[in-house]
Amino acid sequence: MPSRDPLSPSSPWVELSASADDWDAADPALLLGMLGQGLWIRAFEEYALELAGEGLIHGPVHSSIGQEGGAVGSALPLRSDDFVNGTHRGHHQFLAKAFGHVLPEKYDGLPELDDNVRTVLRRTLAEICGLSDGFCRGRGGSMHLQWREAGAMGTNAIVGGGVPQAAGFAWNQLHAGTDAVTVTYFGDGAVNIGSVLETFNLAAAWRLPICFFIENNLYAVSTPIGEVTGEPRLSARGAGFNIPSWRVDGMDALAVNLAMNEALDHMRAGRGPTIVEAEVYRYFHQNGAYPGSAFGYRDKAEEKAWRDRDALEQLRSHVVRRKLATARQITAVQKQVAAVMREIGESLLEPDPQGKPGQRRIKPTAWPDSSFVDAGVRGDLSELDGSRYEEPDTFSGKLTDRRFIDVVSDVIGRRMETDERIVVLGEDVNRLRGGTNGATKRALELFPDRVLGTPISENAFTGLGGGMALDGRFRPIVEFMYADFMWVAADQLFNQVAKARHMFGGDSAVPFVLRSKLAAGTGYGSQHTMDPAGILTTAAGLRVVAPSNPFDYVGLMNTALACDDPVVVLEHVDLYTTTGTGPVDDLDYRIPVGKAALRREGGDLTVISYLSMVNHCLEALDQVPQIQADLIDLRWLDRASLDWDTVEASIKKTNRVLIVEQGAVGTSYGGWLADEIQRRLFDWLDQPVERVTGAEASPSISKVLERAAIAGTDEIVARLKQIREAD
Structure with a gap:
């Protein structure tokens, strides 16, 4: 009989819960901060859904209503030099990090909705509406929120797409000699994405100060996590990568905060990455203001059970119980932030002159100018x-x-x-x-x-x-x-x-x-x-x-x-x-962006190529001396960097073009280049642009078939001879 010895993971995996004593011992400023910021976030989200319902937000609004406890519980312990990034459903985490940046470290009573907080709310709403005053000038919208100054490094519309980048932030923090950390927020669906698991492994191997915060809201759009994952306790993934992991009730903001503080202690001590899984619940569907039950994948009883455990109501009850604020004061905060959101909205909106009575539109002056469409695709060098x-x-x-x-x-x-x-x-x-x-x-x-x-x-x-x-x-x-x-x-x-x-x-x-x-x-x-x-x-x-x-x-x-x-x-x-x-030893010079090289000059033909095919072109031209050609080595290939001055001058001299590349015709660079040459210089061409490319198929292992699939000197010679014979 084989022997069987039980194995245990090298790193701990724990479920953390907050006790009554924890609630009694919690710093009043912490409870007030989590409640106040949570109320601000919810009012923001409710107003955003209201605008979306009026058709005033172009694109999706992925509401985080119901998930605020995980955001405020995890973000309040972070400093401005700590980084976060997140997902398409990231308003709450973005706002929590931004609030933490602009609010004082300590305050008495509920946090004040001062001018700095109002600015955060206004610029975030403007961004979600696609307006020029937004943090990303309207380009990011609901899914791409970034405010680098606050350490909010960008939310991401690709499921799991921001997780590898967060590892890069953490690498920089570690090797810059700081004890700052990165928290990357993602949902249950992302846990099954390959890049996320790859990043778990890389972060563990390199002991990066990154917290993988799994916001497990139980559904990937409409698919229950239990249908697509064998182990629905998603923090179990940590054991496979030797990453200490915490599992908490995300509707308990204090439990989230306690787990995050333990994770922060681990990371700031240089001991590597952590995982925190917070089980939360989005009250609405993937996008918009309807509950999941309206689409048939959840039932109303389940939704009510989760709403009965609302994180903000739990915070409210403990704050009132501990006499840190009265119910009237809390209600006043709710009314104040709702009024501020409407005030912000009114600054962005006006009656629609072509609409029905009461219908509103975005003020035309709030939109980005259409000339901004391509600005910033790349820098100005x-x-x-x-x-x-x-x-x-x-x-x-x-x-x-x-x-x-x-x-x-x-x-x-x-x-x-x-x-x-x-x-x-x-x-x-x-x-x-x-x-x-x-x-x-x-x-x-x-x-x-x-x-x-x-x-x-x-x-x-x-x-x-x-x-x-x-x-x-x-x-x-x-x-x-x-x-x-x-x-x-x-x-x-x-x-x-x-x-x-x-x-x-x-x-x-x-x-x-x-x-x-x-x-x-x-x-x-x-x-x-x-x-x-x-x-x-x-x-x-x-x-x-x-x-x-x-x-x-x-x-x-x-x-x-x-x-x-x-x-x-x-x-x-x-x-x-x-x-x-x-x-020999001077390795410090540069060659300009957008500057091609003329490797040979002649008046019969313009040959354009790059990389190793430049040498093949030289060999081929030596074998067909009857054709005297300009040979342009492009060097820079992208649309913005291509040297059109050199290309145009040559074509206006020769009136004929041959583009030479090695690879398959289906992924051809020359296809785009030929189209652009004919669009720009049609009047100067005496014939269509000629091309030498590889075959349709990718190269095979067989030496004979591989050679047949790629272009080389022989193919260039053959095309040059065809061009000569056509004269």
Whole structure:
């Protein structure tokens, strides 16, 4: 018979309840603060639902009514330098954190609804209504609330989407030498999201000061948690990651507060992450002012049972019992905040001249100007003012033949020498004497503590890098071992990092650099060999750069690392072992954003390419000497950074264009570029734009089929000959 020894988790998992003695011993200011702020939040939410019912809020209003106890209980112990982020249902947590920032630390009696609190209420309501006075200038609405000054780093409409970023905030706090912490709020549905579990693991491995606050309201839209989760006590997840966890009744604000204080003590002592699960109940449906029973997935008896345990009523009863305030004083607070909300509303609204009697509309002057629509998608690059820009023909330093991969390693190491904020993270970057290709060799020699080998969890560590960048105290270089892995991290890369600056109002820098290699021709098959340029450049917030030689790599990487926008630096494995002209020891110059390079000149044809295909184009042009072509190495690929001056000047000279790329036609970068050239320069073209691309299919493992799937010198030669014969 096998022996069986019972196992127990390494970290505690407890259910915490507040006793009568706890309520008697609780600091009066704590109880009054939780009650007062809870009443403000509820009045705010009720008024927001009223406006939504009148059609005055465009988009959803995810009410938190019923869940205020979890918000005030957890947020009151936080400081302004502590960070929070949250979900699409995040008004209550955002307001609680903002109130904590503007209110004095101590006060007698119920907190005062002073001018600072009124400003928070007004700007939050304006944001939810999509108005220019909102915290994000109306771009965030109900689901994207951010006030960095208060440590409210942004709510998030993607379920679980903000959790990896919160780990980045916590990493920055830890490594900035503070005892500040981050609380990331998310719901029961997010507990089953892969990026959340990935972040549990990463935070535990790195002992980050982050509290994963699970607001378990029992339903993911209309699906009961018991139907989709084998263990509905969601804090049980902590045991699998060695994270101490607390489970509390979220309708008991004091119990939440006690659990949060224990979690804070653990995190501020440098002992790593925590989980707090608060079981709460949203009184209304996922969105709007109707209860869940109206949609058939809950019954009225269940809803009444939860309302009978209302967190604010419980707080009220204890405050009155302990004679900290009278019932009349509390009622007066309720009336006051309701009146303030109506006063705020009246400042934003006016009678609708085209509507029915009594119908209102948003004042036209309150809306953002329509010209603001694209402002802040990316920055103005003023951070690059004063840069020393160089090209080989202007460079005064020593040049020699350098291996491409050695230059990659050297320039990253050099920037880490001059900027202590730069941190490298990715899979195996801290192993193998410089990662899988040697790119981090110099960085490891100089700063091993700032080269972070991550778990295999692209969503988590990309989001963590995004959080580091949003906070701004550190500047991450995130490495994807292969470009195809961007699909694994697609939410964090496209939904979060690329959109963050614009979504939160246009002012927040996102100094994030992603390095990734293209590996077509290496035999790694369909899931490791794509050219992602055509996909990456569809994301408006990303700048994309593609160096083709060692000299350019230094200048372009330096510019990327100085830029306050997220930049993807594409590299091709074919270039790593090649040699080309590069600097001997001057690694401090830059190459401007939006500047292409003319690699060869001729009047017959304009050839446009990037990365390793530039060398293939040179080889092909040597084999077809009858065609004298301009060869443009784009270097910068994204829509905002593309060098149209160079492209237009060449096309106006040659009147013919050939775009050359290696990868599959379905994810083609050249498809967009050809369309844009024909839109801009149609009158200058003597024929449609020609293209060389790979096949429709992704490259296969078979050497023969792989070669057939990608473009190279032979395909360029064949197309050049066709162009020559057509003359």
